[in-house]
Amino acid sequence: MSNEQQAPAETKKNTELQPSKRRFGWLNEAIVPLLAILTAVLIGAVIVFVSIPGNKLPTFDPSIYGSRSDWFFSTLPERLRVTLSAFTGLFSGAFGDWTRPSTIPVAISNTLVESTPYILAGLAVAVTFKAGLFNVGAEGQLLMGALGSVAVAAFMPQWFGVASLPAIIHLPAALLAGVIAGALWGIIPGYLRAKTGAHEVITTIMLNYIALQVMDYLINGVMKDKSATLQRTPFIHENAALPRIISKATDPSLTGGQAYPRLITTTSSTWDLRIHMGIIIAFLMVGFIWWLMNRTPKGFEIKTVGENPEAARYAGMSITGTVVGAMGLSGALAGLAGTSQVIGLEYNLKAVFSSGLGFDSLAIALLAKSNPIAIVPAALFWGALRTGAGAMQVNTGISINLIQIIQALVIMFIAADQIVRWIYRIKQAEGGKITFNRSWGK
Amino acid sequence: MTANVVPALEVRNITKQFPGVLANDHISFTLLPGEIHAFLGENGAGKSTLMNILYGLYDPDEGEILINGKLAKIKNPADAIGLGLGMVHQEYALVDTLTVTENIILGTELRKGPVLNAKEASQRVRELSEQYGLAVPPDAIVGDLPVGVQQRVEILKALYRNVNMLILDEPTAVLTPQEADDLFRVMRELADKGKALIFITHKLREVREVADRITVLRRGKVVGDADPKTASEGQLAALMVGRDVVLKVDKTAANPGDVVLKVRNLNLRDDRGLTVLDDVSIDVHAGEVLGIAGVQGNGQTELVEAITGLQALPSGSIELLGKDITNRPPRSITEQGVAYIPEDRKGTGLVLGYSIRDNLVLSTYYKPPFTKGLTFNDPAIDEHAKELIATFDVRTPSATTTAGSLSGGNQQKIIVAREFTRENRLLIASQPTRGIDVGSIEFIHNQIIKQRDAGLAVLLVSAELDEVLALADRVAVMYHGKIVGILPIAEATRERVGLLMAGIQEQANV
Numbered sequence: 001m002s003n004e005q006q007a008p009a010e011t012k013k014n015t016e017l018q019p020s021k022r023r024f025g026w027l028n029e030a031i032v033p034l035l036a037i038l039t040a041v042l043i044g045a046v047i048v049f050v051s052i053p054g055n056k057l058p059t060f061d062p063s064i065y066g067s068r069s070d071w072f073f074s075t076l077p078e079r080l081r082v083t084l085s086a087f088t089g090l091f092s093g094a095f096g097d098w099t100r101p102s103t104i105p106v107a108i109s110n111t112l113v114e115s116t117p118y119i120l121a122g123l124a125v126a127v128t129f130k131a132g133l134f135n136v137g138a139e140g141q142l143l144m145g146a147l148g149s150v151a152v153a154a155f156m157p158q159w160f161g162v163a164s165l166p167a168i169i170h171l172p173a174a175l176l177a178g179v180i181a182g183a184l185w186g187i188i189p190g191y192l193r194a195k196t197g198a199h200e201v202i203t204t205i206m207l208n209y210i211a212l213q214v215m216d217y218l219i220n221g222v223m224k225d226k227s228a229t230l231q232r233t234p235f236i237h238e239n240a241a242l243p244r245i246i247s248k249a250t251d252p253s254l255t256g257g258q259a260y261p262r263l264i265t266t267t268s269s270t271w272d273l274r275i276h277m278g279i280i281i282a283f284l285m286v287g288f289i290w291w292l293m294n295r296t297p298k299g300f301e302i303k304t305v306g307e308n309p310e311a312a313r314y315a316g317m318s319i320t321g322t323v324v325g326a327m328g329l330s331g332a333l334a335g336l337a338g339t340s341q342v343i344g345l346e347y348n349l350k351a352v353f354s355s356g357l358g359f360d361s362l363a364i365a366l367l368a369k370s371n372p373i374a375i376v377p378a379a380l381f382w383g384a385l386r387t388g389a390g391a392m393q394v395n396t397g398i399s400i401n402l403i404q405i406i407q408a409l410v411i412m413f414i415a416a417d418q419i420v421r422w423i424y425r426i427k428q429a430e431g432g433k434i435t436f437n438r439s440w441g442k
Numbered sequence: 443m444t445a446n447v448v449p450a451l452e453v454r455n456i457t458k459q460f461p462g463v464l465a466n467d468h469i470s471f472t473l474l475p476g477e478i479h480a481f482l483g484e485n486g487a488g489k490s491t492l493m494n495i496l497y498g499l500y501d502p503d504e505g506e507i508l509i510n511g512k513l514a515k516i517k518n519p520a521d522a523i524g525l526g527l528g529m530v531h532q533e534y535a536l537v538d539t540l541t542v543t544e545n546i547i548l549g550t551e552l553r554k555g556p557v558l559n560a561k562e563a564s565q566r567v568r569e570l571s572e573q574y575g576l577a578v579p580p581d582a583i584v585g586d587l588p589v590g591v592q593q594r595v596e597i598l599k600a601l602y603r604n605v606n607m608l609i610l611d612e613p614t615a616v617l618t619p620q621e622a623d624d625l626f627r628v629m630r631e632l633a634d635k636g637k638a639l640i641f642i643t644h645k646l647r648e649v650r651e652v653a654d655r656i657t658v659l660r661r662g663k664v665v666g667d668a669d670p671k672t673a674s675e676g677q678l679a680a681l682m683v684g685r686d687v688v689l690k691v692d693k694t695a696a697n698p699g700d701v702v703l704k705v706r707n708l709n710l711r712d713d714r715g716l717t718v719l720d721d722v723s724i725d726v727h728a729g730e731v732l733g734i735a736g737v738q739g740n741g742q743t744e745l746v747e748a749i750t751g752l753q754a755l756p757s758g759s760i761e762l763l764g765k766d767i768t769n770r771p772p773r774s775i776t777e778q779g780v781a782y783i784p785e786d787r788k789g790t791g792l793v794l795g796y797s798i799r800d801n802l803v804l805s806t807y808y809k810p811p812f813t814k815g816l817t818f819n820d821p822a823i824d825e826h827a828k829e830l831i832a833t834f835d836v837r838t839p840s841a842t843t844t845a846g847s848l849s850g851g852n853q854q855k856i857i858v859a860r861e862f863t864r865e866n867r868l869l870i871a872s873q874p875t876r877g878i879d880v881g882s883i884e885f886i887h888n889q890i891i892k893q894r895d896a897g898l899a900v901l902l903v904s905a906e907l908d909e910v911l912a913l914a915d916r917v918a919v920m921y922h923g924k925i926v927g928i929l930p931i932a933e934a935t936r937e938r939v940g941l942l943m944a945g946i947q948e949q950a951n952v
Contacts, residue, residue: 295817297808304804308793313752314784315805316773 093391115383121361137204139358140211145335148181182335190327278340528600538585590621702899733914794846851882
């Protein structure tokens, strides 16, 4: 009798432990990242407000302004205007000047182009976060992917002694080469971790250096385009390129004689866009990783090893296999990010290829809390900041460094989410204890 | 309990409402100097909430606390200690890399100028430990000490801060029977010297052994007071769970069949070269429970992990139904019909962040009916969860509740449900009822006997001798990695097994 009485009491208690999860679902998960962004942007605005470049304001002249504070107050409207213009400049750089609709397609296309490698490399890092690993090696894996794909895309016909290969062979071969090269660069630290316990943070950082030097060596050596003054590889074959979606035809004089493919060729400058099939591949990968992590036994293994390796071993899962597999998958995704940059956007590989894409992807995975779907908005946000920053600097004279400050603040607030919870008085989801982070990106 | 003694602590009508649960419902009690007052209750009965209120970790919604007859406001643990109230938590707050003395004086360092007065501190620790019979090595590193000694350090820590009331929260949960006896001796000593002790537990035998007064809590309310000298274990258990519990397990005599598990000459050394398993050989027959008794840390864990494939073996052989399974991967052993309840429920047996549903397929997720082609077959997994939650009486609002938010007993039921519903030949249960409530213990014991009666071979490892004696058909005793005796249950008296557990061998049985 009392047995039955007890049940509802316990039921109530358990429901109580996670009410927020039930009622708000994804919004509850997203609230901290969104508020982190808001806070970072507000702080960015304050920084602009107080540090406006001198040439934008009247200089302090004691004969005109009684004191410095009078001067400061008289500049308030101008400061406010410049601060606002920084953010409108940022917005119009990323999404177009909506008073001039013809600027919109190019701006949005640029944002999407910037976001493409972020999505892929962000996914790469998220996969390892799920497995309880911290892959700092996305940068190196991305470079190896770029190298692998450019080798095949630029030189493969040569190996077979032909002038060109059909696209149906050449394009998949280039993609595959990039994926495999990246995967190998991920498997090495994975294997070292699983078999010797060498920490992946250390090994992946070292492999980043090695990848950079390998790339440097190759594009200055066997892979160098002898006819070019820049340190770069030759242009890839047109049959190995990922098509642009809508663009003007290429000017062969600028592309080493190659006529790169477009799905739709236009003559309009408004629609001469850089956006390429890489974004489609990125979206497909988002779907694939979501499916893998949530719908398949392999994904279940990755998550279980990340959550509790002891329990995973007890349940008969192979820790070695899962760690190596997750690192390989991560490397493959990062390799694909490098590949899509080379065969979709750049068409060759230059010494200044990556500029830290692989490192930004860590930030994106953190911002998205390793959720494959959330990687998309996180990468778009990052891509928009980067795209908009250039326009902002040109139009308002505010340094592009502002964006880096905002980006850094976002990550800081995500990592120290207690600060955000405190500022906005958000209750802790569960537990309520401040703990030292043991796993990443959750 | 004369009326003119001022209680060290008096609690009046303490009420604490958590959203949805009334954790403490008008609880009142008194604590007299020099008495050991036991609080008995199942998990979730409100014991911990009450103690956390006393210790200043929670604010009560109603009620008042009087210390030495004066109204006290306790807002945080520092207030509590200032008022002479100390607490030893289930999980010790010790720094493993510091010495005993350093741990005890942490936060209240005696100084000589800017320098720590180590000599005097060490002296005071020594005095205290002699005064209360709490033997500790003052200069040993805490991480090197056994759990029982670490607990004494925790108690000393409180005494060092001059408390006259001490709350001990489930102090015996991690102790061996010997260590527990030692603790009881210390508790008595403290009480004799005038300290007032609150002893939280759900173990019936212990309260009768050590307490002067027993208060039973159930679902946030005081449901009764009892005198340990007159109340029987059965009466106490009935008060706790609100029904009559069978402490003795109902079972018929075993009907042993063929040998299912044959373990021969297992030897193992640890990293430091110390012997962990010393030529262990055992047989477990179909339809019998072989209980392994022994003080924890005598090789039981390693033996079980060797059989389940989690511990690699340099020598010896393990056969399951005549098939060699030595050093096979865990999954292959599981698939040959081995169910395993691991000793560490939270660390090994479950993924606490996962739903109950996912935990229920933790070892079978990769094959049909739980997969269909490449993906999971959600309807089958949901159905499986629904069925097991009902069959194994897991108290939960839903199958998607995380395992970590359930009580210990319900967590253990998830593991039992998952392990018992495969096609099994051998069942290995390691500490299957550690730290769970009486109701769940009874349920799990009955399930184990049901498995035996269905013809499974059962290997039971437990640090609780009562559990081994209640369930086993034969009792093997492990001491220093060796099986020092195997007795049929009829001959396994507490005394005989106890001697073997202490390493005192009987010629006839070796």
